[in-house]
Amino acid sequence: MAQIGLNDLHFAVLTKDTIEELTYEAVEKMVGAINASISPTVNTQELYADDQLWESISALGKIDVEVETADLPLTTRAKVLGNKIVEGVLVESKEDTPPHIALGFKSLKSNGKYRYIWLLKGVAQPIAEDFSTKKDNVDHKTPKIKFTFMPRMHDGEWKRTADEDGENFLGAKTWFDKVPGDTRVQEGV
16 A cells, blocks of 8 residues: 555654663654655675675664654744753753653555554654745645664664554544553543
């Protein structure tokens, strides 16, 4: 099935990732999803013997993710990039340390059903911004944020994917309630 849409972009700050424990803050919505691209890096080592390829071993490297949104409010930007807001002003400093986050969204497939995605542990890079004067034609400048995702220490997972029409998948209504794998006991459950 072809992917023909993108919406319901969410994020959650990862607060603890150890062998024993995995916790995230509450899931929050990011507005205006336009585009999301996921590009895993695969490192391959090949061994040749007897004048032929003998062995080929691949290992997952970093996962580059770029997300474009219609808007990125300063409060969301501060949370994702580790910046501060002081008296309504976003303050960016060389001392800022972006937290690890999870990023979730859904994508409409050509059959009218959704594919659900959670990227489980990533860190944002400072945002490159582009500004230009208004001309005769409107030229939208939308924020793009780049992330580097990696496997979690807790379980080695880096991504979860489910199809709404997939056999045995019943989690569409609760997909964005919490990040998959969170070991916290949920209140009210």
